[in-house]
Amino acid sequence: MTNYIIRRLLLVPILLIGVTLIIFGMLQLLGPVERSALYVRDFPKNEKQIDGLIKKYGLDKSFFEQYWRWLNGVIDPVTGKRDGGILHGDFGYSRTASQPVVDIVKERFPNTVDLALWTVYPMLSVGIWLGVKAAVNQNKFVDQAARIYSIIGTSFPTFVFGLLILMLLYAKAGWFYPGKMSDWVSKLVFSGQLKQYTHLLSIDALLNLRFDVFWDAMRHMIMPIITLSYINWATFVRVTRSSMLETLRQDYVVTARAKGLKENDVINHHARPNAMLPVVTMAGSSIVSLLGGVVITETVFNYPGIGKAAADAAANLDVVTILGLAIFTGTILILSNLIVDVIYAFIDPRVRLA
Amino acid sequence: MTENNTNPTGDNRLLAETHSTRKIGWLERTVGPDNYRILKGLVKTPASIIGMIFIAIFILVAIFAPVIAPPVGNDPYKMPRDGFVGEPKDPGSPWKKNVPEIPFWYKSLTGNEDWVHLLGTAQGQYDIFYGIVWGTRTAFKTGFIVVLATVLIGVVLGSIAAYYGGGVDNLIMRVTDIFMTLPYIMMALIFSAVLTPILGRSLLPPLIAMIAFGWMGYARIIRSDILSIKERDYVLAARASGLKNGRILFKHILPNAIFPTLVLASLGIGDVVLGFAALSFLGIGTEVGYADWGQILSFARNWITSLDKYWYIVVYPGITLTLFVMGWNLVGDAMRDVLDPRMRGKG
Numbered sequence: 001m002t003n004y005i006i007r008r009l010l011l012v013p014i015l016l017i018g019v020t021l022i023i024f025g026m027l028q029l030l031g032p033v034e035r036s037a038l039y040v041r042d043f044p045k046n047e048k049q050i051d052g053l054i055k056k057y058g059l060d061k062s063f064f065e066q067y068w069r070w071l072n073g074v075i076d077p078v079t080g081k082r083d084g085g086i087l088h089g090d091f092g093y094s095r096t097a098s099q100p101v102v103d104i105v106k107e108r109f110p111n112t113v114d115l116a117l118w119t120v121y122p123m124l125s126v127g128i129w130l131g132v133k134a135a136v137n138q139n140k141f142v143d144q145a146a147r148i149y150s151i152i153g154t155s156f157p158t159f160v161f162g163l164l165i166l167m168l169l170y171a172k173a174g175w176f177y178p179g180k181m182s183d184w185v186s187k188l189v190f191s192g193q194l195k196q197y198t199h200l201l202s203i204d205a206l207l208n209l210r211f212d213v214f215w216d217a218m219r220h221m222i223m224p225i226i227t228l229s230y231i232n233w234a235t236f237v238r239v240t241r242s243s244m245l246e247t248l249r250q251d252y253v254v255t256a257r258a259k260g261l262k263e264n265d266v267i268n269h270h271a272r273p274n275a276m277l278p279v280v281t282m283a284g285s286s287i288v289s290l291l292g293g294v295v296i297t298e299t300v301f302n303y304p305g306i307g308k309a310a311a312d313a314a315a316n317l318d319v320v321t322i323l324g325l326a327i328f329t330g331t332i333l334i335l336s337n338l339i340v341d342v343i344y345a346f347i348d349p350r351v352r353l354a
Numbered sequence: 355m356t357e358n359n360t361n362p363t364g365d366n367r368l369l370a371e372t373h374s375t376r377k378i379g380w381l382e383r384t385v386g387p388d389n390y391r392i393l394k395g396l397v398k399t400p401a402s403i404i405g406m407i408f409i410a411i412f413i414l415v416a417i418f419a420p421v422i423a424p425p426v427g428n429d430p431y432k433m434p435r436d437g438f439v440g441e442p443k444d445p446g447s448p449w450k451k452n453v454p455e456i457p458f459w460y461k462s463l464t465g466n467e468d469w470v471h472l473l474g475t476a477q478g479q480y481d482i483f484y485g486i487v488w489g490t491r492t493a494f495k496t497g498f499i500v501v502l503a504t505v506l507i508g509v510v511l512g513s514i515a516a517y518y519g520g521g522v523d524n525l526i527m528r529v530t531d532i533f534m535t536l537p538y539i540m541m542a543l544i545f546s547a548v549l550t551p552i553l554g555r556s557l558l559p560p561l562i563a564m565i566a567f568g569w570m571g572y573a574r575i576i577r578s579d580i581l582s583i584k585e586r587d588y589v590l591a592a593r594a595s596g597l598k599n600g601r602i603l604f605k606h607i608l609p610n611a612i613f614p615t616l617v618l619a620s621l622g623i624g625d626v627v628l629g630f631a632a633l634s635f636l637g638i639g640t641e642v643g644y645a646d647w648g649q650i651l652s653f654a655r656n657w658i659t660s661l662d663k664y665w666y667i668v669v670y671p672g673i674t675l676t677l678f679v680m681g682w683n684l685v686g687d688a689m690r691d692v693l694d695p696r697m698r699g700k701g
Contacts, residue, residue: 014528014532015531015532015535018528018529018532019532019535019536022532022533022536023544026544026545026548027548029548029549029552030548030551030552034551151401151680151683151684151687152680154683155624155676155679155680155683156676157628157631157632157672157675157676157679158632159631159632159635159651160651160668160672160675160676163651163654163661163668163672164668164669164672166658166661167661167662167665167668170658170659170661171658171659171660171661171662171663172661172662178658289537292537292540295537295539295540295543295636296539296632296635296636299635299636299655300655302658307540310540310543310544311543311636311637313547314543314544314546314547314636314637314638315547315636315637315638317547317550317551318547319547319548319551322543322544322547322548323544323548326536326540326541326544329537329540330535330536333535333536333537334535337535
């Protein structure tokens, strides 16, 4: 076990270097002038100034030298201040949002986590329940319906489904809203009346015992939750169903039935736990991708998370911001993948022995 | 054994059991029994047949686009505009400016004398019907280009990794892992945003971005297929006869390993078109007014509060895109069963 974890930990720096190299390589496609924006807030007015910047920050040096400067920053010889350097938490300055990229992350990431938190439960429980139901009733009506659903579900583009939900539940019925919170809630938050313990709006509302705020947060999150669940159920149904079908054919299930156990016990206690391994893998990668920012869903519902920030920056061709966000999400993904792999090794001994 | 002895006769029971009396068609002869089984799987289940019908309809629409929606102006891929008013117009409203020629099928099918906006207009009076019809061509174009390029990259990298093994294999597969860690849509979005200032707004930035982050799956599949094939006797024979590595790999191993990858890849067109539509929905890619399904859907983003009134901006292109993707998915689903290694040698 320790061996496995150490081996897995050693992989992390390699992945991180690889990811930063890919992202930095994309950055290098731009000319030195565009890249000088990484270090300065206001774009200089005359060309001489730009040349000075390029010299100062070594934007015309070799690839690896620049890569190192990008990672570690450049120390200004006059003031002794460090400029740039993602290792020191400086991801550059976003011109479209007129704030440092780090601040965007600080502001937006809790929202993404908030949404992920409330999506996990409906996504997993309904998907797995439906998959088990389908497998147990193989080739009967429930099964056929689940299979048709999983094909339609995987074909439905997220944004089309999201727009349809918006059309029905917001524009027509007016039950739920896009965005993050209503005006009166944002006044509460900015005036400090709502104490922010976690920066996750729904959790903070509960901790403050403000159930009206909680209800408002939910009314804004339900549509993206429905969309994300709907899209993920299709895959969960498929994976659970096929894994469950295979488990139901195992000898120990036959044994359990032969010794006279009730069918419910056989399914719930003998077959289902053993069928969950591939589902756990799926669940892990789904949760990780929820944390990495769901670009399309957040954009459709105007939900101010990391994904929406990336989409906005990309639409405005704000390269510094998107690359900063990419580094951040890449790191989050690598770390949460690590956690998922370690948890998985605890659940399935075959992984750590392999 | 002479030629007439190979077919068992009615009175020879033993031979009848050992020899197949099944007729072997030219297709099976050309592609081999394994690949023939895969092709047969395409038309086996009702679901995959429905999928094939969907795909066929879209192919017909793409081919006959100039007849279905006669081009207006020089560039048929530009959706014709009926004026510049911001507000979308309902389906069936009359067409005033830039009216296209009336094709022969129009009067009998719609019962109208003059062109109307069959499926309404989006903001800026872009005709949705034109966008959907010509967008079919855009969809196939992007699908084919991205699939071809990703398969090419994947096959070259995957087969080199599998054939040479050792350090080369390790290096290539770790690079593949790193690319796989990154979220596809986000990276494609970012890369096309970086490319757009360099290449300008066109199909190119999203295409290049989707190719750059889309090859990894194929590299993995072809690698595992080659690993199982490279120990076969005919590879040993080729090596014994002194052939060079490159020739063995590309002339002897690859043709025997590539078929499943090609089938899977061709069904990947649905996913590619979905990704491309997502990128244009987010506002990346072609210039405004280019006939492409994602872009019509992106117009809907500005009318969120009144989507119940302007439902046609979402519903028509949305259904089109969904049916297109579903067609490929239905066939792909049947294919996955056939290509599943546990199913080999059955049916």
